[in-house]
Amino acid sequence: MKIRTLEQLKALQGELRAARDHKPCVRVCGGTGCRARGSEEVLARFTTLLQEAGLAEAVDLRFTGCHGLCERGPLVSLAPEGIFYQGVEADDVRAIVMETLARGVVIERLLAQDPVTGKRVRREQEIPFYRRQHRLVLRFNGVIDPTDIREYIAFGGYHALGMVLTRLTPDEVIEIIERSGLRGRGGAGFPTGKKWRLARAAPGSRKYVICNGDEGDPGAFMDRSVLEGNPHSVIEGMIIGAYAVGAAQGIIYVREEYPLAVRTLEIALAQARDYGFLGEEIFGSAFSFDMEIVRGAGAFVAGEETALIAAVEGKVSEPRQRPPYPVHRGVWGHPTVINNVETWANVPVIIERGPEWFASLGTATSKGTKIFSLVGKVANTGLVEIPMGMTLRELIEEIGGGAPPPREIKAVQIGGPSGGCLPKTLFDLPIDYESLTEAGAMMGSGGLIVMDDRTCMVDVARYFMDFLRDESCGKCLPCREGTNRMYELLTAICEGRATESDLELLEELAQVVRETSLCGLGQTAPNPVLTTLRYFRSEYEAHIRERRCPAGVCKALIRYVINAERCTGCLACLSPCPQQAIRGQLKQPHVIDQERCIKCGICHEVCQFEAVEIV
């Protein structure tokens, strides 16, 4: 059924709400993390058992997008009470159906625990992980079924689009976005309203809007979760943007490593067409628009906008120098607006709640919220959305729960391979574009990797350089050769072969790569090196001057030894050793033959008594 007027939409919304409001609903998280832990079986078990218990009509069952607290999955939440269960296994489902749904009894052991008091916490909003967040773009993740457009409509979806097409001119839409202060969420933070205005003014009758879903930063899965959990928010945002700039065609570029996101989008697009939100004369206006999905083929550099354009055109993802900028000459030479997934998803919210409301969140220069994937050496890893301006400390310690003792947090890496590592002395920095850039890092797309005292910062720099030299498109000399040579130098440092002059060379090279590379990949490639040198120079110096790795990571500079006092002589480490390097008798302390040891770490993994030490 095609929705042609705002009244029709509101009527439909009313119907849908009447049917579902106050109806108990079980929401099983279908995000990748929870699926990998078996949430599909949990869902299947609910289907069967609800049927068995005669509750299938009375209770709604939804498989939702990523709910965020991936560390504790599979997650199941129950509406309307808001009971939040974590670590739910298939075998727990019977109890949930029989106790909680049928009799209202809460199962304590499936509840979250307050880390300080140890008390069980019943509701999502009470859990520290969620309490400090401001879930705006993610508000429907964990709530709606992303494969059913009616869910999105029931919660007010496409209302913003209806208002735009029936009451606002394109210029008015652009003005709203400008007033909101929305900045690109892909990393660079370019003002979105300005970009749209430039595209609108660009000469040319054919224009395009593109969604950059090539989330390539390792450790980042924000865009994936939005595309899989609430695809219509992106679609609606793009239609509004297309109207504003005058585009009739849209493209969603999704990396091929996200097949679920592609499938979810395909379903969403088909449904949007069915309802008339895509196609001819949307909402009875003169505006017609449709979009297609283009899959990435596996290249980090394709996230760079000119490289993305090349990929869409069917070529290798080689960037080109700008100007001309895509807003003037983009895909096939036409003016093109390229925005990140999260940026598009913010648009309907801004239209609906108003730009002033949006601008009231965040800081003076960085408005709104930002989604981060908080991962690494922190207790609560997962997906979080916070208002701009929150400090790193608050995010890492209060939402993330800090590091599980006895480890201590040392640094946080922000912005992926283009970003930088900030030490814990800077954790009182507010999270906004300017503060992070000044400190030498970058907001990036939202990947936040927490590192502890067992993380070697030189190894981290080397890891990123290995990534970048592989992902470099290879076109320009400084990036292609420079990242490779920086990797060589970092390897030499990690292997204890480097000298002071190597360090100087590394810094000199890093500067030139930054200044002369053709595109953002090369220009930001030195950031991990430069920030770790700036804040963790002592680790580099230890590697070079003392041939020592303070964090105990770099294989060439560490040894595995068995602490004779802790060793119980249980023989457990002998046979798993691939080199047969451990000798010992039952009840006698074992010894590792250093000549044979390849430092694979299996003995360390296997030992139950923490007798294997890294020195």
Added chain:
Amino acid sequence: MRHLPRSLSIRSRRDRMTRLYINGIEVDLEEGTTLLEAVEHLGIEIPTLCFHPGLSAYGACRLCVVELGDGRLVSACTYPVQEGLQVRTHSPRVLRARRMLIELLLSICPGSKRLQDLAAEHQVERVRFSVRDERCILCGLCVRMCAEQMMAHAIGFVNRGYRRRITTPFDLTSDVCRRCGGCLYICPVCELRCQGPEAPSVVCGSCMTPAPTCPPVYEDLACYMGAAGECGTCVRGPRTPDRRSPDFTRRRESV
């Protein structure tokens, strides 16, 4: 996309002219002119490697970088003139960048006379990186020559990043290569030329000769170019997957 050199007439239509400042010198140029053309128009020399006026500009070697007023370094061969642009062609940062780029190039291709000349011009006296001794700096001129001038599309880039190299599809002898020698001719670093019986010559005119004399002499090679060295197009059979070209002198001796 081929970029044709624009006329630098200053007396053209006023509304398509832009005024910019190069090393402090004010100059009016037509829209669409590149900074490289602008700089050369003023008689200022900046080094280039991957640029050739007869082929599209690629902006890959970055040797022609110049400093803009906002501090960015951009390749002059691909940057269009803009109203009010401030350009410096020999600022300290530019010179430092060029020196490092040349040092990187020398570490790949130490035997190239062209690169050694560049090094001398820019006072690059040492190479602090481990030397790889290869034949190719991946400037792409041969690829563009083959595609744009000869329209043969016999060679191109394969792989990505530090594994990138130039070769034929599947590393096999090309059946669209016309043995014109254009790739050898345009290559800025290799000095390979025909070493056949009619040497010395820049390029053997074999492509214009219905019956070239060289192949019968160099029987085990698909074409006379193979005798002179390796550009990847003309060797019979699959190449080694290693990025390096087989040794130039060794090939010569085997013939």
Added chain:
Amino acid sequence: MREVEAIIERYGAKRRHVIAILQDIQTQFHYLPREALLEVAARVRIPLIDLYSIATFYNCFSLVPRGEHVIRVCLGTACHLKGGTRLVEALERELGVREGEMTPDGQFSFETVRCVGACALAPLVLIDGRYYPKMKQRKLTQVLARLRRARPPAEVTQ
């Protein structure tokens, strides 16, 4: 090749569709056979070298057949920090091949990927598309052993 023809028809023989066409060929055959590339180049009328460039540029394409079981070790940042490299080394030892290669018996292909987006479960290994969260070297050995045992006796004579 009929399947290739069908795939080209699905999208249209235009340059802008070549990547999607190649992706479907990759999915169908588990690699890009040379004949398929030749056919696509001819039908879409783009130089073979351009297609070959694309096939070698992007990670998702393989020009050589993949093994019966495809093992992917995630080397995203979180996985790296939590021991992903150790898993790669363990696989190299167990399988006797380097990453990106296939075992001589064709049973295992092993590659690394840069982040599958399940960072809370680091370190992650995917085997035939199935996720193995919080992997350990010993567990990996066990899974490989299980897969090896499950293989019926080889009937192919070389």
